[in-house]
Amino acid sequence: MAASRTQKEIRQRAPIWLVILLFANFVVMAIDARDRFTQQQAFKGFVQAMVSPIQSASSWASGTSGGFFRQITSFRSTAIENEALKQRLAETELELRNAREAKTENYRLQGLLALKAEPGPEKVFARVIARDASVWFNTIMINRGSASGVALNMPVVTPGGIVGRVVAVSPVTAQVMLITDEKAAAGAIIGQLGGSGALGSVRGLGNSGLIEMRYVSGLQQVEAGDYILTTGQDGIYPPGLNVGEVIEVKHGTATQPHQIYIRPSARLDQLSEVAVLLYHPPQRPAPEQTLPNVDKTKVTSDK
Amino acid sequence: MPQFKIAAVLALAIILQLSLREAWPPLSHIDFPLIVVVYVALQRDAWTALIVGTIAGLAIDAPSGGLIGAGGFSKTLTAYLIYLAATRINLENALIRIPVLAAAAVVDGAIYFFWQRSLGHAPSAPFVQTISYNLIGTTVIGTFILYMLDSVFNPTSSQRRQFASRRRGARRSKGLTKRR
Numbered sequence: 045m046a047a048s049r050t051q052k053e054i055r056q057r058a059p060i061w062l063v064i065l066l067f068a069n070f071v072v073m074a075i076d077a078r079d080r081f082t083q084q085q086a087f088k089g090f091v092q093a094m095v096s097p098i099q100s101a102s103s104w105a106s107g108t109s110g111g112f113f114r115q116i117t118s119f120r121s122t123a124i125e126n127e128a129l130k131q132r133l134a135e136t137e138l139e140l141r142n143a144r145e146a147k148t149e150n151y152r153l154q155g156l157l158a159l160k161a162e163p164g165p166e167k168v169f170a171r172v173i174a175r176d177a178s179v180w181f182n183t184i185m186i187n188r189g190s191a192s193g194v195a196l197n198m199p200v201v202t203p204g205g206i207v208g209r210v211v212a213v214s215p216v217t218a219q220v221m222l223i224t225d226e227k228a229a230a231g232a233i234i235g236q237l238g239g240s241g242a243l244g245s246v247r248g249l250g251n252s253g254l255i256e257m258r259y260v261s262g263l264q265q266v267e268a269g270d271y272i273l274t275t276g277q278d279g280i281y282p283p284g285l286n287v288g289e290v291i292e293v294k295h296g297t298a299t300q301p302h303q304i305y306i307r308p309s310a311r312l313d314q315l316s317e318v319a320v321l322l323y324h325p326p327q328r329p330a331p332e333q334t335l336p337n338v339d340k341t342k343v344t345s346d347k
Numbered sequence: 348m349p350q351f352k353i354a355a356v357l358a359l360a361i362i363l364q365l366s367l368r369e370a371w372p373p374l375s376h377i378d379f380p381l382i383v384v385v386y387v388a389l390q391r392d393a394w395t396a397l398i399v400g401t402i403a404g405l406a407i408d409a410p411s412g413g414l415i416g417a418g419g420f421s422k423t424l425t426a427y428l429i430y431l432a433a434t435r436i437n438l439e440n441a442l443i444r445i446p447v448l449a450a451a452a453v454v455d456g457a458i459y460f461f462w463q464r465s466l467g468h469a470p471s472a473p474f475v476q477t478i479s480y481n482l483i484g485t486t487v488i489g490t491f492i493l494y495m496l497d498s499v500f501n502p503t504s505s506q507r508r509q510f511a512s513r514r515r516g517a518r519r520s521k522g523l524t525k526r527r
Contacts, residue, residue, distance in 0.1 A: 055434070058393035062427045065401050069423060072405075072416030077466040091409045174410055177365045179375050179477055180463070180470030181412025211412070221412065226471035250471045 089214035092185070096217045100173055100187075155203030156317055165282060165323040168192045172315045173217070182225035182248065183211065186318060191215045197280050199321045205286035205309035206230070206274065207318050218320070222312055223255060223287070224248040231277040232257060232287055234270050234304075242266065243275060246287055246306065253312065255288055257304035262296025272306055279325040286310075350395070352500060357383050357399055361406045376477075376484035378452060380407060384422050385451045385489065386496045388429035389438055400426030413463050413470065421458035425451050444493055445486060452485040453478060 076088055160167055170186035188194050190213045200207040200220045208228055212219035221228050228248045234257075235241035242264035244257045260266060270290040276283030286309045294303035360379035368375040380403035388396040404419030411418070429451060432438065438447055456478040463470050470477075 054393055058397070058427070058430070061394060061397050062423065065397050065423045066420055069401065069404070069416040069420035073414045073420065073462060073466060074416075076415045077468065088415060091415055094409070174365060175368050176411050177368065177375070177407045178411040178413060178418070178459075178470075179481065180459070180472045182471060183412035185410055219410075219412065225412075248471070250473075 088212045088219075089190070092212065092217050092219065093189075093214035096173070096185075096187075096214070152203075152317060156319060159201070159203050159319055165321045166193075167319040167321055168194060169317060169319050170194075170218070171317055182222045182228075182250065184208075184220050184222065184315060186218050186220060186320070187216070188320060189214045189216045189218050192320075193322050194218045194320050195322075199281045199285070199323055200318050201285060201321060202310040202315070202318055204311060205288060206281060207310050207312065207315065209280050210320065220318070222248065223308060223310075224250065224253055224312060226250045229278070230281050230287065231275040232272050233275045234260070234264070234266055234272055234290070241273075244301075244304075245278075246272065249305075253308075254291075255306040255308055257290075257306055258301065260296075260302045260304060262300050262302055263298055264302065266290065266293050266295075266302055266304060268293060271309075276325070279328075282321065282323050282325075349500075353383075353387060353395065353399060356496065356499070357403060361403065364407060365410065373480075373484075376480040377488045378455070378481060378485045379492075380404070381422060381425070381451060381455055381485060382448070382489040382492050383496075384426045385429055385444075385448055386493055386500075388426045389433050389444070389447070389493075390500075391430060391433050393427070393430050396426040396430045397423055400424075413459075414466055414468055417459050417462040417466075420462060421455045424458055425455045428454065441490070441494065445490055448489040448493070449482055449486045452482045452489075456481050 079088060156169060160169070168188050170188035170192075172184050173187045174185040176183045184207075186200070194210060194213055196210055196213060198210045200209060206223055208220045208222040208225070210218050211221045223230065223246070225248045230246050231243070232246040233241045233243050242260045244260040246255045246257050249256050257272065268290050272287040272290065274281040274283055274285040274287060288306040288308040290304055291307045292305040296302040357380065360383045363379045364375070367377070384396065384400045384403050387399045390396075400422040401419045404417075404422035405415065408415040408418040429447060432447070436443075438444060460470060460474055460478075
């Protein structure tokens with residue numbers, strides 16, 4: 045009897061709990077939305093710091109599961125061969141895979157070392173600990189945060205080129221929006237800086253993994269294979285960083301701009317180590333606010 | 348239902364959701380936490396379903412690029428809707444659970460997208476395409492996972508199913524001997 049009464053009470057109170065929980069979620073959403081608007085990101089940073097151990101665990105788990113899937117593939121390919129050959133082949137494959145992984149890691153680390161030696165802003169090297177858990181956004185999580193000097197809007201690069209910019213920071217982690225996200229953009233130039241290259245703006249194309257360059261006049265000469273660099277005019281990325289290579293151009297006319305598709309030069313699908321540039325863009329002088337036809341001496345004397 | 352088992356299954360689902368995308372990106376279309384939320388809601392335990400929905404949503408929101416709370420909101424509401432349906436209709440049948448999972452995937456995705464868009468953070472992924480993939484992935488894999496969860500949480504129900512199949516077999520053989 046007592047149990048049934050409890051069940052009845054639970055059933056009656058369920059809508060109240062629902063409203064309380066929905067309201068709590070809504071408050072969290074509103075705080076997060078406001079933080080993004082004011083660029084503070086304090087709340088998100090706090091939550092991300094809380095969940096970073098779980099992400100590290102999941103990163104380890106994904107490495108293990110990736111190894112498991114790779115092993116399944118290798119088993120399937122060797123299943124058709126005889127038993128002795130299968131064993132030898134598996135051993136050789138394992139050795140080869142280890143050697144390849146070591147070689148790839150070596151190349152990657154050499155690239156990062158070269159990046160460190162390059163002149164320019166100071167760099168903080170970080171490991172990618174997670175990719176966006178939802179299917180709706182193109183972000184990654186790295187294991188360096190404000191404690192290492194990482195701040196909002198700092199550019200993230202690999203030896204290949206730009207990766208994206210920091211959009212949220214906690215003391216120990218940072219969230220990076222990839223350049224392929226539809227909301228990501230950067231000022232860009234085709235070809236060498238200081239040459240006759242056309243200026244434009246690059247923008248991500250979402251899950252296709254490509255970038256589009258916009259606002260390039262249809263009269264400019266652009267061909268597949270041209271490379272794209274940052275201009276530094278966006279106030280986020282320093283000038284001269286590699287963005288990618290033009291893979292397709294839909295030529296425009298005198299009145300229509302070109303449609304240019306670019307493959308990012310950084311391997312965004314295989315990111316494991318990145319560098320955050322501790323870059324502070326130069327301050328721009330504030331534009332003159334006074335009206336052009338006002339007698340300035342009079343305005344000063346009135347004050 | 349033992350609470351620690353639910354907590355363990357939920358933690359496993361969250362870790363799977365966070366890690367499988369790195370192994371193979373299309374696996375991210377299977378919403379493991381949502382499957383657990385649906386299972387708990389089908390047990391007609393309102394309080395647990397709501398809490399599991401909120402925790403699952405917030406845990407996935409934190410490392411994602413979206414707003415924190417949007418997933419918590421959508422999964423809590425989805426859990427309550429399924430709980431409401433389960434208290435009014437018999438959803439014990441494994442076949443009926445398939446449309447329930449599909450509906451949960453659509454409702455959850457639609458509410459999530461609505462809040463992100465309403466608060467000025469519209470996701471970059473196309474809505475219809477993403478919802479469709481989520482629906483397929485979550486429904487297909489979720490049907491098997493619900494069956495597995497049934498045997499983890501409620502071994503008597505799987506025994507009952509075994510007895511039922513034996514009874515059916517016995518009835519069939521009885522019918523055959525009568526006809527002879």
